[in-house]
Amino acid sequence: MKISTTIIGIIFAILAYFSFSLLDAIQKTAVIYNSVFQILFLKYFFTLFLSKAESIRKKNIYFYQTQNIKLQIIRSFLSIIESGCFVLSFRYLTLADAHSIGSLTPVIVVGLSAIFLREKVSAKTWIAIFFGFLGVLIIMRPGLTIFDSKSLIPLVAAFFLSLYQILTRKASEYDPSETSLFYTSLIGIISMSFLVPFFWQPMQSFSYLLFVGIGIFFSFGIYFQIIALSYSKASIVQPFHYTLILWAIILGYLIYDDIPDIFTITGAIIITTSGIYVLRSSKN
16 A cells, blocks of 8 residues: 555654654753753754755755855854753753743744734634633743743743744745755854853763764654655644644653643643644645
């Protein structure tokens, strides 16, 4: 029986987000014993090789040439901020809480696109955006004694990731994906080279194993994501981003004994529902 390309794309999308979930589970331990900048340096180092691999696959020997260097620099710094905030959030929050709040990104992207890019957004989509933020408020529980201000960290990350995605979409009008990957990694490595010496934490013996795991699952996640998008449309692949929440709940329980409460589960369901609706409506 022949499997359709759409099904193949969905399978690789699920594998990609499962890989990213394993990556984050490892980062949650790594960030306790190492600085955020050490972890980011490693990820950008692997991204540099991924950009080269993608250029070979596309037979683009001039992948390092950009038509808009200013745009590439800005989006690369946005990547550093959002990646740093996401990794930092794992130090203080459960995987489920961090991923649930971070999954607001698609909703923020549509809202910012309407404000800054003048893209048309229907009234129903604005309602979905409102419910997406409502889901985040349920998880964060502001005004209650159990409110944790550290839950703002993944929200800040989601905001900067949204700006990064908007500028990346703009960059695609000038450069191919391998060029954007190259500049993200290059600027990331240069920036981390200046920061790591000031925030260096001695490596524990097991840290090397954690870093190997980070490199492996980060590479797998990016690679599977590229394959998924080569077989299926982005509108089909993107909603599977929300499987990150499911994997985060499972891995958080199995590895860290974290059991999400009713607030997290309710908020995650609302965010996922509103996010999928926004993604679908933005493609129409």
